[in-house]
Every structure is written in structure tokens, then in C-alpha cells.
Amino acid sequence: MLKLYNTLTRKKEVFRPIKKKSIGLYTCGPTVYDTAHIGNLRTYIFEDVLRRSLEFLGYEVRQVMNITDIEDKVIKKAISEKKTLQEVTKSYIKEFFDDIASLNIEPAHTYPLATNHIKEMIQLIRKLMDKGFAYQGRDGSVYFDISKYKKYGRLIGLKNIKVRDGVRISLDEYDKKEAQDFVLWKAKKKGEPSWKSPWGTGRPGWHIECSVMSMKYLGETIDIHTGGVDNIFPHHENEIAQSESVTGKKFVNYWIHGEHLIVGGEKMSKSLKNFYTLRDIENKGFMPVAFRYLVLGAHYKSKLNFTWRSIEGADNAVWNLWRELGRLKFVGQKESIKTKVNKVKEYKARFKEAIEDDLNISEGLAILRRIITDKDISPEDRRDLCFEMDRVFGLNLKNADKLYKTPLHIKTLVSGREIIRHNQQFVKADTLRNKVKSLGYDIEDTSYGPFVWPNRNRKSHPKT
Known part of the structure; x- marks a missing residue:
């Protein structure tokens, strides 16, 4: 209610x-x-x-x-x-x-x-x-x-x-x-x-x-x-x-x-x-959506103090949310995880309760972060829950899927680096990693293979 x-x-x-x-x-x-x-x-x-x-x-x-x-x-x-x-x-x-x-x-x-x-x-x-x-x-x-x-x-x-x-x-x-x-x-x-x-x-x-x-x-x-x-x-x-x-x-x-x-x-x-x-x-290099995230973190009836440090923190938080949702897409393509019964319903009920409590959006964001890390829910279901909640947040969380799409020339370099790594040519592999980084992408080595994500070099990916 x-x-x-x-x-x-x-x-x-x-x-x-x-x-x-x-x-x-x-x-x-x-x-x-x-x-x-x-x-x-x-x-x-x-x-x-x-x-x-x-x-x-x-x-x-x-x-x-x-x-x-x-x-x-x-x-x-x-x-x-x-x-x-x-x-x-x-x-x-x-x-x-x-x-x-x-x-x-x-x-x-x-x-x-x-x-x-x-x-x-x-x-x-x-x-x-x-x-x-x-x-x-x-x-x-x-x-x-x-x-x-x-x-x-x-x-x-x-x-x-x-x-x-x-x-x-x-x-x-x-x-x-x-x-x-x-x-x-x-x-x-x-x-x-x-x-x-x-x-x-x-x-x-x-x-x-x-x-x-x-x-x-x-x-x-x-x-x-x-x-x-x-x-x-x-x-x-x-x-x-x-x-x-x-x-x-x-x-x-x-x-x-x-x-x-x-x-x-x-x-x-x-x-x-x-x-x-x-x-x-x-002009300071921060995304407009970072200001939106900053505003969501405080209740609408509370005064909110603006500082450049706070907008920087909000900017990093939005970027990390996108990255984690991209990582869930990556993991979901590599393994099959079943969601525990009633977990999704529980999160939906808690989120609805937060919204109905005079727009307790900060609690809604806390629920979102817990969902992202909850391994009792499949990566696909976690992403779906987050996207559904974003109907309220308006943080453009589906932008994660756009950022996840890696250009062909980057994929080629990453694949080449994987071959070199398996041959234990680690110096050459590091050189390729740095090459990819200079082109605007970071490589994270995981048990599922390399996870590739745009870095914060603004010239290397579309403005968001």
C-alpha cells in the first residue's frame, strides 16, 4: 500500500x-x-x-x-x-x-x-x-x-x-x-x-x-x-x-x-x-546520469549536499553497476545456474515495499546491489530483476548490454592474447593487454576466460 x-x-x-x-x-x-x-x-x-x-x-x-x-x-x-x-x-x-x-x-x-x-x-x-x-x-x-x-x-x-x-x-x-x-x-x-x-x-x-x-x-x-x-x-x-x-x-x-x-x-x-x-x-568529465544516481541516494525530503567528490563517487557507482551487469551477462553465457525457489519473489516484494514507503529509493538501490551479488539467483534472473527495478531508477542499466558489445578488432587482439597466454608467453601477453587498454578496453582474466569491458577513457566509447 x-x-x-x-x-x-x-x-x-x-x-x-x-x-x-x-x-x-x-x-x-x-x-x-x-x-x-x-x-x-x-x-x-x-x-x-x-x-x-x-x-x-x-x-x-x-x-x-x-x-x-x-x-x-x-x-x-x-x-x-x-x-x-x-x-x-x-x-x-x-x-x-x-x-x-x-x-x-x-x-x-x-x-x-x-x-x-x-x-x-x-x-x-x-x-x-x-x-x-x-x-x-x-x-x-x-x-x-x-x-x-x-x-x-x-x-x-x-x-x-x-x-x-x-x-x-x-x-x-x-x-x-x-x-x-x-x-x-x-x-x-x-x-x-x-x-x-x-x-x-x-x-x-x-x-x-x-x-x-x-x-x-x-x-x-x-x-x-x-x-x-x-x-x-x-x-x-x-x-x-x-x-x-x-x-x-x-x-x-x-x-x-x-x-x-x-x-x-x-x-x-x-x-x-x-x-x-x-x-x-x-565539463568535469562526469556523466549526467551520475547526478541522477547521486540524487537517488538521498530521500526527496532530505537536504542533499553537493560536492565534486560526491559526484565522482556517483559516477564510479553507475559505471560499476553497468560493469557488474555486463559481467553477469558474460557469466550467464558460460555456465547454467538455477535460481532458488521464491528468491525472485522475495526481492520483488522487498523492492515494492521500499517504493511504497514514501519512495524509499535509497533502500531500493541497496536491494539492487544485493541482487547483483546473490549467487542463489541465476545471472539471467539477476539481470532481469535489475532491469525491472530500473523502471523506477531510470539509470539506463540496459546500457550495460551496449557496452558489453566488443568491436571485432578488440576481440581479435583478445583472442590472440589468449593463445599467447596458453603458450606461457606472459611478457607478450602483457604487451597485448596494454595495447587493448590503450584502445579503451580492460581485460579481466577469469575462470571462464577473458572478460572485456570499456575503460573510463571517454574517447574510446560513446558518451553515456
Whole structure:
């Protein structure tokens, strides 16, 4: 039975979908004003693992991930670079999709752009005004009246909010201590992009965007809404207020949030200028999937400290997993080993139990490592178990089979070396071993014969 930690109730709950086996999943996506840093990418990996886990458990998931292409930071970038919104966002949207592909993140079913939903945003704001939850200020902007929504602050745990007369928040991001009426529609400012509305020319506030897009594609009540912990307030708090005030229904049943990636004791962020991108990791010679492995090793609700030593360890761990799976293929071709009765079922049950325990992926990885070395299971069954579990991990474990395929010229050298070894010409055999190594492959002599595997010389095998 799947249990997930719900930020709204502050406890781990049994997951009960609205429909028996069909789930609506809304995952907060990128604000495309700059390259995503790996702290952002940690959140997207967590959201991907959640979706993979749900699908592994037999649910049919419809995932929607928004792309915020109109927001304070995007506009600031456009003005400073004297570009249009599209000119600013186009390249960063492409980078985002390149990054998630490199990290084996499954694409969402829908990626709505905020600027393609302005009409729906205006309609929702009009409904809020008609119901008395919103008003137009003297500055021409439209604000949500938090005093009218009695549950405001429940997600973040705010109580007894003192609403100060005439004090409003027009920024997209602010601290919970500054909680006041927040902006739904911003009156036009010089140099900013704008659209016509019943309240004059302007643009939407950030929070209204996700309310509109989530309800349009997933309905008025959503099974699961995710994001990073920094989205809890004000963004998700305000989404709840807007959405439930319009529909009179519960907006989201399960709020699930991923913790920060930290570096040097502080959260990674562009404002602190302490961030790295996926390209920084690749430029150091590490595989993108190594960052995914690093993220999987920590629970999504725990802070994760990023260091170059930790990414190096993750990189080696992924490579070793591939190598061990390649070795199992090699051994399986040389001997027949029978699997003990119920062993496979036991491992499957333990893995399912780990996943259902609020996505205990680190325990799942520990189970994977135990399977690889369990000689009570045939090499073929061990590999099959690992590949099945990789539906959740997304580590591209089947890449082991690609790496296992040795080019003909390497096979020829290895075969020649075997003949020389059997003739006890060990100096010549070592020379051939070094020759093979210089061409990007290592030879491990085993009781079954030579096991050949690519070494870590990046120039010698395809980038993974």
C-alpha cells in the first residue's frame, strides 16, 4: 500500500487516487529566464521518480508540467537584454528539454506555456472578482483578498495573519512574514509585455498561471501536485486560495515537495551565485546520469549536499553497476545456474515495499546491489530483476548490454592474447593487454576466460 508524505497534513498518508488506477500529476516546471541549475534538476528528478514509481505500481499517470515564460525574472532579463520574451525564453526552453533528456527524465504528457493561456487566466480572475475574492487596486492591478479565504496559510502553517489595510504584494516571490493580498493581474509598466483585459492592459501574476493550467488539463481537483520546498510559499499557498475560491472544491489531495540541494551549507540558488549546471558536471568529465544516481541516494525530503567528490563517487557507482551487469551477462553465457525457489519473489516484494514507503529509493538501490551479488539467483534472473527495478531508477542499466558489445578488432587482439597466454608467453601477453587498454578496453582474466569491458577513457566509447 503506497504511502506518501502530504505537506498539507504534515504526515505520511495512504495514497487514495480520485479514480481507481488513473492519476493526475501536476509538476511545477521551469521559469525559463536562465539555464536551470542542478538544484532545479534535483526537483525534476524527484518528480520523475514519483511518476515512475506510480507507473511501476500499476497506475496510469497523466503528467502536466508548466513552463513559465512570463514572470518578473523573465521580464527583467528581456528588458536588460533588449529582447522579446520569446527571444529570451526560446533557448532556455531548448536547454531544459536537453537537460531532462540527458538525465533520463520521462517527458510529461503536456508542457503548457503560460503565455498561451492568458485568456483563461483573465476568465479565472473575473470569476474571483464576481465572487468577491478579488478587487482592483488604485494602481490598476487586481489583487486576491486573503481575508476572504479563511483557510489561507494552511499549507505553510501560517495562523492569525494580520491583514494590513492598503498593504499589498505585487512581487511574484516573497517571504511568509510578508503575507498580504497578492497580485492576480499586474497593470502595465513601461517596457513590459502586456495583454488587454477588463481591468486595463497588463499581464498575469505568477501564481494564477499554475491554477489555470493545472485545472485546464487535469480538472478542478488534482491527485498530486509537486514542486520544490521553496514553492510551498507563496506559490502553492496562493494556488490553493485562488483555485478553491473559484471552484468551491478541494484543489489538490496530495502536496509533495522535494528538499533543497545545498552547497557549502546553503541552498543552491542563482541569487547566491553558488550554483552549478549540468554542463559544469559534464565539463568535469562526469556523466549526467551520475547526478541522477547521486540524487537517488538521498530521500526527496532530505537536504542533499553537493560536492565534486560526491559526484565522482556517483559516477564510479553507475559505471560499476553497468560493469557488474555486463559481467553477469558474460557469466550467464558460460555456465547454467538455477535460481532458488521464491528468491525472485522475495526481492520483488522487498523492492515494492521500499517504493511504497514514501519512495524509499535509497533502500531500493541497496536491494539492487544485493541482487547483483546473490549467487542463489541465476545471472539471467539477476539481470532481469535489475532491469525491472530500473523502471523506477531510470539509470539506463540496459546500457550495460551496449557496452558489453566488443568491436571485432578488440576481440581479435583478445583472442590472440589468449593463445599467447596458453603458450606461457606472459611478457607478450602483457604487451597485448596494454595495447587493448590503450584502445579503451580492460581485460579481466577469469575462470571462464577473458572478460572485456570499456575503460573510463571517454574517447574510446560513446558518451553515456
